[in-house]
Amino acid sequence: MILRLIFRRVLFLFVVIWCASSIVFIIPRLSKTNAIRERFAELSRTGGFSPDDLEKIIASYSKQFGLDAPLWQQYQDYLGNILHMDFGYSLNRYPMTVTQVIVTAIPSTLGLLLVTTVLSFLIGNFLGALSAWPKAPNWVRAMATPFVLLTGVPPIIMGVLLLFFIGFRLQLLPLGGAHTIGIVPDGSLSSYLDLLLHLILPSLALILGSVGGWVLSMRGMGITIQGEDYVNFAEHKGLTGKVIFRDYYLRNTLLPQATALALALGTVVTSAIVIEGLFGLPGIGQALNSAIRSNDFPVIYGIVLFITAAVATLMVAMEFVYPLLDPRIRNQ
Amino acid sequence: MADALHKSPILTVSNLEVTYYTDAGRAKALDDVSFTLNAGEKLGMVGESGSGKSTLALAMMRMIKPPGRIEAGHVFVGGTDLMALSDEDMRQARLSKIAYIPQGAMNSLNPVIRIGAQLVDALRSHGIRDSRAQIEERCINALKSVDLDPAVFRMYPHELSGGMKQRVCIAIGILLQPQVIIADEPTSALDVVTQRQVMETIDRVKNQINAAVILIGHDMGLMAQFVDRVAVMYSGRLVEVSTVREMFTNPLHPYTAALISSLPNLQNKGVFQGIPGLAPSLLRLPSGCAFHPRCTKMMEVCQSTRPLTRTLESNRLVTCHLYDAVV
């Protein structure tokens, strides 16, 4: 029974990954662009190549990367390789493998995104729940509207504004980079503080850019729940506000929000593309951005798949967490 | 002993008045409602839908929410005026002095936490600092007293049937042995067999803790089976309060009379006698007595003057011009 469920979920996971991989495989190939050629154009523009018949080198490399095979063949190989967890080499950063590109980029992104996503999730949900709660002080409830406005400020704009006012005008915080130049992070306290200092602005941009959404959705849900009979009955029972808030509001709203959290991690990577670019942080967003701009197919596939798989896995994992959050699901 | 208790009412409601301020205008949902209740007594509260029964219950709990407002009145429970309490004291008073068993027991339990926890949090919120084991024992006793298996303590609401949930709500209601229990249509969602079980349960636990019970509903049959006295509401006013027997044999108010004669019973098969006309909207109440457009005994005075509530012999209350002279 439970095995069957796990089997079905894993199957689902595979289908999701297959769909995502097919989409990312097909779309960039719709234009006839030869990734290798674009790469060599880049190289020859920055020099290092004799302008003489580049085409020969291009043909040679196209062969090595299997780009000269018929599309169908490429697709098969591609799927086969994915099954082996082998995304191949980056075209752009050969002989680095796609896995290495991701592994290099992920710590920075993960550190930034995980922290900001979780923080904005917590802050947003807390404020959202509060703003929906009739017993909350008026000023807390009034905060909902500014937060809705915040949902209208995409992280990139938030980043640009923060950079302009705090970075340029006030010169309060570092303008970019993950740490002070020349420091080799050695795990010491000071190197962490240095890192933290550099991450304040990008984190703020990400948090402020996404917290509004949480406030909104949590508020909507909180208000819905507030009309539920069991909340009324809780008041009739003479429970303290704290208990009602915690056990009757939060417990019941957290469930759908948890799924949304898993999904949000996927969308936040998109914000990372712009934020990492803006603040010169070498993470997965940057890796993806430059891969897209240089037709580095394997890296594009690798990253999109990685993120999709991560989100899908989280979602599936959530389904196994649900029963812990909501006993009603346990029986099904 | 019973007699001694009967002498001093455990619950006194006086001049309660509630208004809802809606978009469409003001609706006076409770107008000058007063009655008393003795310990161990069961009062039925009947009336058409929208006549203000639930509003009365909520007002007694001080749980009227905006756009509603309690405009005036007092509710004395065992000598304390609930209306005069601070918010915190009122919170404490709920469940410990006056308990409310909700209308929709189906949805009144938090679906994500165990039944046990929902009993425990009620105790803890009332400053009970006993050990875990003691508290658990107390809860299990409460469950047992409503005929539930102690195993229910560890169950979730969705694992219970409607009748069981209703009984859990009753168990919560008696947890702190309140002096007054208000049950708002506790069985309208249940079938007759379960309904009977639940009513019997309420009766039994009431006897255990000697509380006064107010049963809200519109099923006269249920009232006949269960309560001692019946209060009839019409458009936010209490039009009659009598014992069941008196009400069935000698209804005073024309509305009550119509209500009684519209009841089906085994003797009068096939006779249907409704009350003509419609209940008025609270927003546009007729002048004078709200019932006069439907009243078979309407007099001129009824159209212009609001009748006052009078206490007749044997403690019956009635609000009707017919009895202006009697007093």
Added chain:
Amino acid sequence: MTNLLDLHHVSKTYTRGLINAKATVALQEISLTLKQEDPTILTVAGESGSGKTTLAMLLLGFITPTTGQIIYRGKDITALQGEERMAFRREVQAVFQDPFAVFNPFYTVDHLLSVPIKRFKLATNAKAARAKMDEALTAVGLRPEDVLGRYPHQLSGGQRQRINVARALLLKPRLLIADEPVSMVDASLRASILETLRNLQRDHGVSIIYITHDLTTAYHIANAIIVLYRGGVMEAGDVDQVIKSPQHPYTRLLVDSIPWPALDRRWGTDMIKAREAGSSSVGCPFRSRCPMAMEQCKTQPPLYKINKTQAAACYLHAGHPEIAAERLTELLPVRTQIEA
């Protein structure tokens, strides 16, 4: 003449979930006949979950039986097409329990009445349609100008339910399924709605299947009664007979639990046995709650004909002759016994 309605061993089983199918038997082997020439009011009673609504949905053709057939005027209703289907739609109508839910909140209440007039072409022009609507509303004691043009939430529950009845009146169906038509209406209004229903049968020859868990109203309106428990027929017969002298332990429990609005008929003093969860699908469904359960009850008891107008499915009556399920209807009286 063909029968108005024939149910041949109709069963309905709900399965939930595609993979781990969990089956609920909602209705079991019901056979029933209604004659065209004898319009009647038949009550189907039973507690919650006994399959009453399922029966209504089957009769209306909204769901199809798992086994068995429903024959309407000689035709299997699942096989109806085109004209015949339209005719069936028109001739078999319903009044539902919740007087609010049947109104589309987007429209004024006129919608409820004007749509069928339009669809079934009951009137040739708007004026005739309006006249028809007025007539039907007046017949249920409403003043058309009071209700027409209003939104459902602007009317009281009683008014809404009466409009429902007016709708049934307007269509003059041959068969009316009334699924708990008064359970959500104030006691004071019940009487007038029930009266309208009864007039429909008496004056317009409409057969009514009155579905309820409320034996009081059943007793007052119906001629015959079928008592269901977990989808199976427990007892059937003349309504007076069954309610005044119930033979099946389940019917007895039901009747005992009715909160009669009478001072001389009180509930018994002994507490009744709580319903237990789960029961095996074989044997008498009431077995687990039955105070008189016997070893025998592990097999499904047949219907025993106790007297001319009463039968019960219980081994307590094993001395009486068995009666085949499809002949059950023969026991049910048809003519209304007017005004005692």
Added chain:
Amino acid sequence: ADTPAAATAITPATPLAELPRTSQLVLGWSITSPIGVTNPWAVPGYTHQEGNALMWEPLMYFGIFKDDYIPWLASSMEYTAKDFTALQIKLNPKAKWSDGKAVTSKDVVFTFEGQLKNDKLPYHAAFAQFVDSVTAADDLTVNVKFKIPAPRFKFEVLCEKFDTGIPIVPAHAFDGQADVNAYAGGVAMPHSGPYDLVAWDANQKIFNLREDWWAVGAGLIPLPEVKRVIISNLGGQIGQNMDTIAQRLVNSEMDSALDMRSSVIGNILAKNPKITTHTGNKSPYGYLDWWPNSLWMNTQIAPFNDAKVRRAISLAINRDVINDTLYEGAKIATIYPFPLYPGLQKFVDSPEMKALEAKLKPGLFDPDASAKLMTEAGFAKNGKGLWEKGGQTVNCTINGFEGIHSDIVPVLVEFLVAAGFDGAVNFGTNAYQNMADGAPGLYMFGHGASLKDPYAALELYHGRFSNSIGTPAGNNRFSRYKNPAYDAVVDAMAPLSSDDPKFHENAVKAMEIYWTEQLDVPIIQWLHRIAYNQTHWTNWPTATNKAMGTNGAFWAETGLLVVSALKKA
């Protein structure tokens, strides 16, 4: 599959010694190359930019502003045949690899033969075209035999300048490497340059000075004062953080960084007077690159096969506006397909060229003349004011590259739209593909050919590169132009050295055809505007400080010369 050779990070085995900021040089750059790749043959991952040029050395450098060769691993390199078919290389006897082994002719032969045989290496095509054989005469002497006269081979291939030329690689480092293209190299790779890679992660790349650098001992150069070079990763997309890079330079976080937009560099200087540029604190703040940009087009497809249309496009472009609006008055707009380095400046200043220019007016902006030509070519304006023939507008989508063209291309498009050409911008990832395929439209791209004389640039339009439609054109040969008369002129130039009068005569002829036929539309000279922060380091290469004569870009092949010449402030 072979084992992955690259790494995800290189961490120093022991913590790096603390150095004062004054001994460290911080350079801002976008590092996109694969971590751990130091092997010049790990193509296409390897790039000499991003610091690798500090590890590798060529036979000779060419100091472009000094206009002379700078012998390095080779002490001499001479053509030994009059017709430029043989070349002898003598190595510096003191040259050593970082592992202490001597640099010998074996390494040179290995390097050359590698390029010749391995068609994945960047100079394979050049070697295959010219080189017949490479032999080691002794440990320090290498003889190269050419198949055909190769007068420019020494300069183009064997010398490092700008971003071209090849480094010599150690033969022994490749022993046992199955696939030399997949070998990353890492820190283990022996190299001849003075800086060792010591740390590399996503944020930065750190090099330490190896004080036993052979060139110091050989007396080529004093010991560099820069003890450590930190290349700080600015992130991939420059456009996104141009503001911050400029500000960080002003804040002296970095000593130098990648080149700046013309709109930005002036402000950098204004905000920090310690910062200087190639031209000091005066416009145009930069030095000339070898990569003048033209609007190229496929001269084989309609309507660009019509010289009138090509000329009309040129006439629609207002080069004064380009200079004034985009480049703060610097004279950037050009009419030549080559950069005006000393040798080429001499060429264009010759009376013949001046006369030709006066006659043809190649830089003229004249919308009326443009319109006249278009009408002659059979076009008429449609309702939207765009030229149209047979229902087709002139597709003037300009294919270009966002990172470098985002200032100029939008302006060009407006010129074209204003003159009735259907202009648009394509900074897509297929821009280069379109150029290579010869898709309709205009291609903004450089020439990257001539440095000393116009031959290399003029050869780009030779008919032998005129691939037929459907096959990709070679890099920088997007014109696909075919004209026997033109080919004859260029062929005549090929075997001649640049100072040959015949060469000059033919070059002028070729330029006449280039302009009249408008083979492409020259737009701008390419400038590198690099900020040099003198807070910590001085003696940056500038127009007046030609000591090393290089172009001053630390990321170019000559970057080692820039870094090693720096003096503490």
Added chain:
Amino acid sequence: MTDATLVMSLRPSRFWLAMRYIRRNKSLAIGLAVMLFLIAFTVIGFLTINPRHAYPLSAATRQAPSWKYPLGTDFFGRDLLAAMVVGMWQTAAIGLIAGGIGTMIGVFLGFVSAYFGGLIDAIIKTICQILTPIPVLLIQVVVAGSLDKRDVTIMVMALIIVMLGWMGTTLVVRSQVLTMKERQFVAVAKLSGVGSMGIIFKEIMPNLLPFIAAAFVVQVFQAVFASFYLAVLGLGPLREPLLGNIIWSAQGQGAFFNGWWWWPIEPAIAMVLILGSLALINMGLDELANPRVRKSE
């Protein structure tokens, strides 16, 4: 009972009721007010400016806001006032096209899926579920990055955004129709002889209008957001003065560093106003569609 009131308050005959309602529903009021302001800005703008000035080389360059150029000009010589007007209009076009098509697809699939059920439902639902964890914007970036920029017009941009933007609406509509389908008035309509189409369009659809309106606003929000995002990355139609494009080109020229703050800030503010008002309207509509939320106000 309450959803009846809300539907009615949408009716023109209930204009004053609607006004009164809006006064209570502050987010809707503010959102609509800002939206009206933006529309007025664009419309009046189109009447007063020359759209040609939204393109480079049409004005003096790098002018700070002044009487002549109220919003200043940029490095390329665009009059930013004209650019704002045209950009706002183009943003609206993308939002409306993408939002409209997306909503139509979503509503259609949602209805088909829920109303007919069975295999169709299973397929549509599964597709939605499968596509949900795929980060849509990421795919859109890949798509936009892979296209020939010549082909990226405003319309194409909208289509890219529609491509993966319909699942949310589908699922919302589907679940709404599923509950709606079980409502008794549908059964009554069937009894009244109404056919499938009649039930879908005459009985169910009108009741879903608030949901569809909310879904539409969400779709427009997402479309505007996505188009802005792609444009900021330089993946949109590059010549057009899309708000994102303006920021993109400002960043490319170091506008902040050079002190041309108005260049990126103006489109940023415009975008915030657009997205913010959409979010507020969405929240307001949410209150309309969800009676419980409304009750609390």
